[in-house]
Amino acid sequence: xxxxxxxxxxPLHGRIVIGGAxxxxxxxxxxxxxxxxxxxxxxxxxxxxxxxxxxLLMQHGAALSLQDNPPPLGSAPHYSRRLTLEATHIASxxxxxxxxxxxxxxxxxxxxxxxxxxxxxxxxxxGCAIGTRPIDLHLMAMEALGAxxxxxxxxxxxEAPAGGLKGGDIHFEKVSVGATENALMAACLASGTTxxxxxxxxxxxxxxxxxxxxxxxxxxxxxxxxLIIHGVTSLAGAQHRVIADRIETGSYLAALAMTGGEIxxxxxxxxxxxxxxxxxxxxxVKMVEEEGILRVTRRAGALTPRxxxxxxxxxxxxDMQAQLMTILTQAEGDSAISETIFENRxxxxxxxxxxxxxxxxxxxxxxxxxxxxxxxxxxxATDLRASVxxxxxxxxxxxxxxxxxxxxxxxxxxxxxEKLAACGAEIKRVR
Ligand code: EPZ
Numbered sequence: 037x038x039x040x041x042x043x044x045x046x047p048l049h050g051r052i053v054i055g056g057a058x059x060x061x062x063x064x065x066x067x068x069x070x071x072x073x074x075x076x077x078x079x080x081x082x083x084x085x086x087x088x089x090x091x092l093l094m095q096h097g098a099a100l101s102l103q104d105n106p107p108p109l110g111s112a113p114h115y116s117r118r119l120t121l122e123a124t125h126i127a128s129x130x131x132x133x134x135x136x137x138x139x140x141x142x143x144x145x146x147x148x149x150x151x152x153x154x155x156x157x158x159x160x161x162x163g164c165a166i167g168t169r170p171i172d173l174h175l176m177a178m179e180a181l182g183a184x185x186x187x188x189x190x191x192x193x194x195e196a197p198a199g200g201l202k203g204g205d206i207h208f209e210k211v212s213v214g215a216t217e218n219a220l221m222a223a224c225l226a227s228g229t230t231x232x233x234x235x236x237x238x239x240x241x242x243x244x245x246x247x248x249x250x251x252x253x254x255x256x257x258x259x260x261x262x263l264i265i266h267g268v269t270s271l272a273g274a275q276h277r278v279i280a281d282r283i284e285t286g287s288y289l290a291a292l293a294m295t296g297g298e299i300x301x302x303x304x305x306x307x308x309x310x311x312x313x314x315x316x317x318x319x320x321v322k323m324v325e326e327e328g329i330l331r332v333t334r335r336a337g338a339l340t341p342r343x344x345x346x347x348x349x350x351x352x353x354x355d356m357q358a359q360l361m362t363i364l365t366q367a368e369g370d371s372a373i374s375e376t377i378f379e380n381r382x383x384x385x386x387x388x389x390x391x392x393x394x395x396x397x398x399x400x401x402x403x404x405x406x407x408x409x410x411x412x413x414x415x416x417a418t419d420l421r422a423s424v425x426x427x428x429x430x431x432x433x434x435x436x437x438x439x440x441x442x443x444x445x446x447x448x449x450x451x452x453x454e455k456l457a458a459c460g461a462e463i464k465r466v467r
Contacts, residue, residue: 038446040439040453042430043462044412047297050459051329054285054303055081055450056117056278059355060240062141063217064247064278065089068098068121069148070221071251073273080119080278084447088139090119095135096145097127122273126153133159133190139447140164143171144214146194147222150183154196160187165419167378173208173215180204181219181226203228203267211236211348216263217244223265224253232263238349239308243279250274280305283355284449285330286312287424290359291456292332293321293339294366294432299459301330311352315360318342319367338407341369346377358384358425365393366432367406374401384422387415391429391437412437417444424449431461 056079066089068075080086080102090100099122129149136142136159149156161169171192175185178194181201186193203226206219216236221244223230235241237259245258251274254266285304292299293316306313306325313323319342320335341364346354354377364371365388375381382402385395390413394405412435417423423445430437439445442465445452453463 037440038442039466040427040442041464041466042412042427042437042439044410044431044433044435044437046295046431046460046462048292048295048299048456048459048461049297051300051302052288052455052459054280054301055079057081057240057243057281057283058083058085058448059213059238059283060243061086061278062089063144063221063240063244064276065093065119065121066144066148067221067244067247067251069093069096069123069126069145069152070225071271071273072124074120074122075247075251075273076275077119077121078275078277080117081281081450082117083450084443085139085141088135089141092131092135092142092145093121093123095128095132096123096149097125098123129153129155129157131158137162140169141214143174144217146174146178146192147218147220150178150194150196151201151222151225154200156192156194158192158194160190160192165383166381171215173210173212174218177206177215177219178222180206181222181230199227201226203230203265206230206232208232208234213238213241216241220244220248220255220263220265223267224248224255224271225269226267228267230265230267232265233261235261235263236348237261239279239282239305247274247276250276279308282308282312283353283421285309286353286356287359287428287449289316289321289323289332290363291428291431293319293334293363294428295461296334297460298331298333301332302328304330306330310350312356315342315344315352319363339363339367341367341371341406343372345374348377354378354381355421357381358421359428361395361402361404362388362425362428364404365395365406365408365410365429369406371404371406372401373404376400383418384425387418387422387426388429390415391433393429409434411435414438414440417441420444420448424452427452427456427463431456
């Protein structure tokens with residue numbers, strides 16, 4: 037299995053192109069099941085999860101064409117990977133366990149299949165490293181649209197009424213990105229009007245709403261926690277450019293905070309980074325936006341401690357929690373980090389501790405004692421965002437770090453080591 041070798045202590049200097057958002061591209065791909073016509077997506081990132089989703093959609097009957105090998109770095113300021121999907125017919129309404137268990141986002145075919153075919157058989161995703169990851173809110177939303185849900189041998193069987201899904205009232209008692217996306221996609225083809233209350237407001241949902249609207253859906257309230265969808269009888273094909281990845285952007289902000297230097301992030305969308313920008317500014321990262329380029333430097337002196345509570349958007353994103361914890365080891369003073377979204381998202385703590393960090397965990401709160409110099413060590417990636425936090429730690433550590441199980445990283449970061457090496461980091465992948 038691949039590993040990353042990193043020698044820390046080098047400031048970053050250079051330009052990094054931010055790719056399309058994984059967590060936008062995945063639901064956008066599923067939306068293609070809602071129409072027989074061609075859906076074209078630009079700026080699709082080169083990630084393992086995209087390949088997994090492509091396999092899943094192909095076994096449902098979608099024809100896909102995907103540019104395969106990324107052009108050399110820097111060859112095109114905005115090289116854009118184009119993915120076309122065409123689900124003229126649905127060959128299977130079953131999302132099999134072997135695919136769903138490797139990627140939880142597979143559950144996002146539930147709403148489209150139910151809306152398009154009136155039936156869906158989707159494997160329960162099972163838990164993952166960061167939590168049990170139930171899908172009860174997804175199922176509640178489908179039932180609110182008239183579906184009958186039964187569970188059988190680890191699969192969800194969903195059946196729409198004879199006349200198809202009917203618009204209804206969906207009120208999420210907890211904010212869920214995926215459940216909001218499934219409800220939104222299913223409601224587009226339900227007869228009548230659907231109201232989704234306490235909807236998630238992440239920018240990726242705004243991106244999905246933009247594609248669905250371009251396909252002919254009638255959606256009101258984009259960006260708010262109340263979405264109104266007036267169902268239509270069919271949707272057409274459309275073309276859409278995937279929104280920039282705000283978590284990839286935030287991860288490079290954290291890398292700079294660790295190493296110092298100056299980087300330019302091209303294609304970033306600072307307007308989708310609300311609470312992250314505010315936290316980074318407080319901690320000591322300077323960001324100036326000029327003509328679509330985000331110029332990033334670090335203020336002189338030590339980093340400033342910051343208490344963090346993860347919350348649904350526009351609060352501080354849970355997907356940036358591990359990265360912030362890592363740089364806060366370098367702040368002069370203590371920071372309290374509370375993880376309110378997932379029940380087990382501190383698995384980077386023991387690995388950071390191996391590198392010299394002093395972090396105490398009590399329940400959902402981790403207290404980071406700073407400033408503690410980090411030392412390189414062999415460490416292990418456990419989940420996607422924990423992986424990148426170990427890369428960030430290694431970039432600022434004294435000596436060499438080896439990170440194993442970096443297949444986690446490849447699920448969500450496109451060519452990370454190439455982008456960092458191009459900015460002067462001593463980082464290489466060894467097979
Ligand atoms: C999406 O996951 C993202 N994944 C996650 O990113 C992200 O961390 C998460 O939203 C929160 O922002 C994709 O978009 C592909 P949720 P999702 O439903 O939709 C509970 C990454 O690193 N819940 O908003 O699965 C759930 O257990 C990944 O890129 C229920 O209880 O997250 C969690 O505690 C990790 N019942 C909370 O809600 C349900 O039916 C929020 O989960 C659904 C969720």
